[in-house]
Amino acid sequence: MKIQKVLMSAGIHGNEKTPIFLLKKFQEKTNLVSRSNFQTETLIANHKAAKLHQRYLDVDLNRCFSQEVLNNSNTRYYEEILAQKIKRQIIESEADFILDFHSSSSNMLLTLLLSNDSPFNLELAAYLADKNPLVRIVRTARNIEKNRLRHLFPYGFTVEMGAIAPNVIDPIWFERTEDLVRDILDYLEKTNQDRQPKSPKTATIYSLTTPVYFPTNDRGEIKAMIHPDLQGSDYLVLDVGQPIFINFDGESIYHTGNRQAAIFISESAYFEKQIAFYLATKEEIAV
Amino acid sequence: MKIQKVLMSAGIHGNEKTPIFLLKKFQEKTNLVSRSNFQTETLIANHKAAKLHQRYLDVDLNRCFSQEVLNNSNTRYYEEILAQKIKRQIIESEADFILDFHSSSSNMLLTLLLSNDSPFNLELAAYLADKNPLVRIVRTARNIEKNRLRHLFPYGFTVEMGAIAPNVIDPIWFERTEDLVRDILDYLEKTNQDRQPKSPKTATIYSLTTPVYFPTNDRGEIKAMIHPDLQGSDYLVLDVGQPIFINFDGESIYHTGNRQAAIFISESAYFEKQIAFYLATKEEIAV
Numbered sequence: 167m168k169i170q171k172v173l174m175s176a177g178i179h180g181n182e183k184t185p186i187f188l189l190k191k192f193q194e195k196t197n198l199v200s201r202s203n204f205q206t207e208t209l210i211a212n213h214k215a216a217k218l219h220q221r222y223l224d225v226d227l228n229r230c231f232s233q234e235v236l237n238n239s240n241t242r243y244y245e246e247i248l249a250q251k252i253k254r255q256i257i258e259s260e261a262d263f264i265l266d267f268h269s270s271s272s273n274m275l276l277t278l279l280l281s282n283d284s285p286f287n288l289e290l291a292a293y294l295a296d297k298n299p300l301v302r303i304v305r306t307a308r309n310i311e312k313n314r315l316r317h318l319f320p321y322g323f324t325v326e327m328g329a330i331a332p333n334v335i336d337p338i339w340f341e342r343t344e345d346l347v348r349d350i351l352d353y354l355e356k357t358n359q360d361r362q363p364k365s366p367k368t369a370t371i372y373s374l375t376t377p378v379y380f381p382t383n384d385r386g387e388i389k390a391m392i393h394p395d396l397q398g399s400d401y402l403v404l405d406v407g408q409p410i411f412i413n414f415d416g417e418s419i420y421h422t423g424n425r426q427a428a429i430f431i432s433e434s435a436y437f438e439k440q441i442a443f444y445l446a447t448k449e450e451i452a453v
Numbered sequence: 454m455k456i457q458k459v460l461m462s463a464g465i466h467g468n469e470k471t472p473i474f475l476l477k478k479f480q481e482k483t484n485l486v487s488r489s490n491f492q493t494e495t496l497i498a499n500h501k502a503a504k505l506h507q508r509y510l511d512v513d514l515n516r517c518f519s520q521e522v523l524n525n526s527n528t529r530y531y532e533e534i535l536a537q538k539i540k541r542q543i544i545e546s547e548a549d550f551i552l553d554f555h556s557s558s559s560n561m562l563l564t565l566l567l568s569n570d571s572p573f574n575l576e577l578a579a580y581l582a583d584k585n586p587l588v589r590i591v592r593t594a595r596n597i598e599k600n601r602l603r604h605l606f607p608y609g610f611t612v613e614m615g616a617i618a619p620n621v622i623d624p625i626w627f628e629r630t631e632d633l634v635r636d637i638l639d640y641l642e643k644t645n646q647d648r649q650p651k652s653p654k655t656a657t658i659y660s661l662t663t664p665v666y667f668p669t670n671d672r673g674e675i676k677a678m679i680h681p682d683l684q685g686s687d688y689l690v691l692d693v694g695q696p697i698f699i700n701f702d703g704e705s706i707y708h709t710g711n712r713q714a715a716i717f718i719s720e721s722a723y724f725e726k727q728i729a730f731y732l733a734t735k736e737e738i739a740v
Contacts, residue, residue: 183724187678191701219725271618331558331618333724335678337699391474391622412624414478437470437620438506 167286167362169321169354171205173261174347178228178268178315179435180215181332184340185267185325191344198344201351203358207259211252211315214244219333221435228268232313256318264322265350266315267343269330271434272443273400275300276346279324279374281316285453287323289362290353292369292453297349300342302401304429304446307373329398332434365453372401372427372446380442381411381419389413392432392442403427403448411442454573454649456608456641458492460548461634465515465555465602466722467502468619471627472554472612478631485631488638490645494546498539498602501531506620508722515555519600543605551609552637553602554630556617558721559730560687562587563633566611566661568603572740574610576649577640579656579740584636587629589688591716591733594660616685619721652740659688659714659733667729668698668706676700679719679729690714690735698729 174192176185189208192199199206215222223244230236230249241247264281278294280287283305295301306312316324325346327339353363380388390413396402404410404421410428411419426445430436433443461479463472476495479486486493502509510531517523517536528534551568565581567574570592582588593599603611612633614626640650667675677700683689691697691708697715698706713732717723720730 187675187701194701271621329618331616331719331721333721334558334719335675336719337678337681337684340678341681388474388622391624391627394624394628397624414474414481432618432621432623434618434620 168358169204169263171207171259171261172199172263172265172322172351172354173207173209173256173259173319174199174265174267175209175211175315176267177210177212177216178266179221179226180212180217181219181221182267182269182330183333183335184269184327184330184343186210186216187335188267188340188343192347199347199351201355203355204263206351207261209252209255212245212248221332228315229313231315231318232311235313252315253318262320263354264316264319264324265347266322266324268324268326269332269334269336269339270326270328270430271331272430272432273329273398274326274429275302275328275400276342277302277304277326277429279314279316279326280305281319281322284321286321288369288371288451288453289365290350291323292365293353293363294346294349295369296366298346301346302372303369304372304374307375307447310374367453368450369453370448371451372429372448374429374444374446375426377436377439377441377444378410378428380440381413382440388440390419393418396428396431396443398431400429400431401427404445455645456491456550458494458546458548459486459550459552459609459638459641460494460496460543460546460606461486461552461554462496462498462602463554464497464499464503465553466508466513467499467504468506468508469554469556469617470620470622471556471614471617471630473497473503474622475554475627475630479634486634486638488642490642491550493638494548496539496542499532499535508619515602516600518602518605519598522600539602540605549607550641551603551606551611552634553609553611555611555613556619556623556626557613557615557717558618559717559719560616560685561613561716562589562615562687563629564589564591564613564716566601566603566613567592568606568609571608573608575656575658575738575740576652577637578610579652580640580650581633581636582656583653585633588633589659590656591659591661594662594734597661654740655737656740657735658738659716659735661716661731661733662713664723664726664728664731665697665715667727668700669727675727677706680705683715683718683730685718687716687718688714691732
């Protein structure tokens, strides 16, 4: 197991300023992210959106890394063309490990969204979760579309930090993420020296399944908000009967499905799609 | 002292969803905001921005209520034209008391930004602050431009609730603000019955003075973030030597000016203007 080249990216969403400024720091102080036995490259993905302080111009860039979009030569959407350009850069650079930094307005702490559930990804993620109580590990369930930047890579993950509002540089999450990056790069360096650090035997993994939408009236307007007991409680496991919404009359709406955790609760970027939160199955797996 | 008509407004900024949905509730359940001896009107100000989930389309609507903009018949900016339309509606409706609801990504709790420092505004605000530990009272310092919606009214205030990220309906602040509205309307009803509730003899008032900008390099790029000791600590009084920024090398930058409080710290909407926070002098005044 050898890592050749790490790509560290931020600004896939132009309004996520904490990751963008962390990456700028790494671009200026390259010694922080260089190691003896692999290369590190950096990418601020959507400069145009960052300059406008918007998530995107035409479409969400981090939904554009599907084969369908990447192979569509007829698109005129700014982010679809940008995704194709980034894909070509990645092929050229031969980067095999991704660290794609995002901030979330939800209480995602330091969530690692794995590029896939290869043994190496699980070992590294389990090591980090064991070391750092803020770390959570999420993988994409089998049947879910793989259209994020991370899905182009054999190894690595998206890092979601927060809660941070859009267009905020949060110094506390900035430092926590910088510490996490140091741990990850040190781990990779040791792995390349055949001294891969030991991971715990098991890890708690969340498998991202489906979005849950806000209840709407017959005009398509949102008619309930997240229940106060759930607001801010990302990774809470919902049992049947757990209140998840409260309508504007003060009546609660309860969880009825399988036992699953709620994540990305009230994420500001998902409001336009009326997504209230995502469900994820929680399991303890052998690493 | 009689109040004729209360205007309750939200959506001056289209991405501030908690106030917008609170106002929608009041529009559906008018009994919650109607009282025996004055009228209540509601206004969702910028529907177009709300639909796009943006703060504004062309310019910030809540900087358009200056005499200069209101009298400029040549403007083509959407929000400047909208401000002129709202001004005409207000004159027609003869509303004399404003409650303009906003959310902030800063820890503003329930901040009342007074339309002016008339004795009645101070009495009401002092009453509310005495009753509710979340309430803070802010007025605009004398020499500062008066260009907000509230400045068109003899009585009332802007309510800033938060911390809430843009495009989030926060159920906890929703309920707290609803409770505040009930207290305000009850107070006005009693005042109109010559039974104005007693206020405390003194109140803590913050007078908003100047913005403090992020430090920048010679290319105009932000080169430091809010210091972790200040992040999230709105209303902290800055003494000389208090660390206010930290640059990306980890060096602190210290407060050097007068003893003043910091508010609107890291407000996401101000990032585009590179405003890090606002200063406000804190004083205890007789009511």
